[in-house]
């Protein structure tokens with residue numbers, strides 16, 4: 004027996020009171036699609052897409068302890084991939100040059116192996132990283148120094164001094180209650196402090212085209228999927244004002260997982276460059292209208 008019954012009205016509104024959007028708590032949700040053994044739903048109030056039932060804390064802890072999510076490259080800070088490092092430099096560029104932030108105190112929540120923090124420290128930020136995975140935190144401590152990285156639960160974290168900036172790169176899609184994370188960040192920031200986050204964009208071309216085969220559908224690791232509108236609503240209802248949204252077009256998202264063409268794209272530089280040239284008009288269009296595969300949102304505390 005399923006944990007609850009699905010009862011649809013002719014308008015396809017799900018009537019179960021248990022199934023509510025984790026971003027806005029609305030129960031105006033519609034069935035979206037099945038990915039593997041998992042069902043995904045769309046919130047018609049705010050636009051979030053989410054896994055339902057949402058795994059409980061115990062099963063999520065077990066999932067990450069089993070270490071299936073962690074691949075070797077992700078947890079090896081000794082070989083920093085220059086193509087990945089470019090992303091961090093671009094994000095710091097947005098903060099400094101587009102939004103005019105001056106370096107201050109920065110917490111990166113879910114800092115993984117600490118490569119973003121390394122780049123931020125090189126640009127004069129006072130850094131601290133939080134990481135739940137001991138394997139990743141150990142790598143970050145080796146890279147940055149033991150005092151700069153804590154193995155800690157963000158929701159339990161307390162800081163003596165308020166922070167100027169909290170970053171959450173590729174984090175909120177992993178958590179059961181994204182709004183609670185944003186409110187927690189709000190409580191740790193100075194007046195007019197900043198938050199910056201990145202997450203897969205459910206409004207992207209590749210999400211529409213690949214459907215259940217979309218690269219970023221990895222349930223149950225990814226629980227929620229936002230778009231520019233839903234993330235703006237989520238941040239505004241958590242006490243922030245959105246100042247800038249950027250999406251990035253990623254040709255890799257158009258290949259199926261484990262496909263021969265994906266392997267060719269990853270390993271063959273000539274093929275990769277050719278694909279980028281062919282897809283460059285689509286990239287221009289996608290990024291202009293926020294249809295890129297990953298979305299970055301930069302927001303400031305309202306008070």
Ligand SMILES: [Zn+2]
Pocket residue numbers: 024025026027028029046047048049050051
């Ligand atoms: Zn919602």
